[in-house]
Amino acid sequence: MVADEAPAGTLRPGGRTARVRRAVLRATGDVLAEKGFRHLDLAEVAERAGVGKTTVYRRWGSAAGLVAELLVEMAEDSLPRTDTGSLLGDLRANARLVQRTLTDPRQGPLFKAVIAAASWDERTAEALHRFYDTRLQEWAPCVRQAVDRGEVPTGTDAREVIRAVSAPLYHRLLLSGDPLDEAAADRAAEAAAAAARAGAYVVPAAGSANSATAHLP
């Protein structure tokens, strides 16, 4: 039980406010994973977190508000990228991280619930886009390093390469129901690396004369 009211002057970073936030977001993730966004009830979150309902309503206001801040925390807490020294090694590390996350008994249902909610709730969609921006930025340097090493052509778009690694894994989770195993992760990484080497992710520099049409047939 986190005390709902603290004496004046005791709030500090890492203190009660941070503990309340952590407990509330933990409970939010639990309810999402167990029951989905439709059943995310602020009173239940407050009870599970051991904080007063008023605190949760005042600070987060709605289920969408809770999920938006949960995604901020997930981006803050997510693992730094792996630097293996080769593009294929780096992309394989990224693919296996995504695969482990999506098959984790808590994280898998949590991601499904957030993605579903993003399809009808604009605030959740924006929070999800920001989460992916953060992850794409974290992993983008592995593509820039591959360009510097001469593994892939100059102009290779890091965002496209990193997307190509995770997209087939999300497709299995959300659409086809095909197995989401390590072999699927490795194949996604190998395919993205092969396509990058072949120049498939080279995009025209912004502002170049034919930027809109340079890659049309």
Next chain:
Amino acid sequence: MVADEAPAGTLRPGGRTARVRRAVLRATGDVLAEKGFRHLDLAEVAERAGVGKTTVYRRWGSAAGLVAELLVEMAEDSLPRTDTGSLLGDLRANARLVQRTLTDPRQGPLFKAVIAAASWDERTAEALHRFYDTRLQEWAPCVRQAVDRGEVPTGTDAREVIRAVSAPLYHRLLLSGDPLDEAAADRAAEAAAAAARAGAYVVPAAGSANSATAHLP
């Protein structure tokens, strides 16, 4: 208004039963696209379709039942694959079809609603898997033809190649919010073709000695 009761002996394929089905599934798609699965109400569907409520409850039973049959109809009605004579041409046609579908003002929201519902409703998930099986089977021959023409290595897995074309487009729709335009479709097709040519989608034959490990590093 479709008559809810027909005289005995008048039911025939393409007759009243088929008209009722068409009207009910059309209304189901309309409600899904406008309001999402959470607001898919059988009474509203019956009213929009101009059929009796009893007919809808008796034949489809639930919102999940309606969506499952809508997906069967969508698979039946979806366009046959394009045969352009080259793998890249075929994959580009597939990518542009997916891109046009997902950005269509009715089909885009409809797909989002069905995918969201599949994340918590098992019957909808199974219907969605069958829909993708049908579409993957429809397009698989373009990969087998590419193998015969020597464009890609023997053993290239058609399902993996076709998935690689659409997965980045669904990733834009559901996760990143990045533009879902023709350039994105063409890039997805080019990347899948390049990875296929490089052998990234060759899978070990079922039953081969090292089928589980042959592609691990």
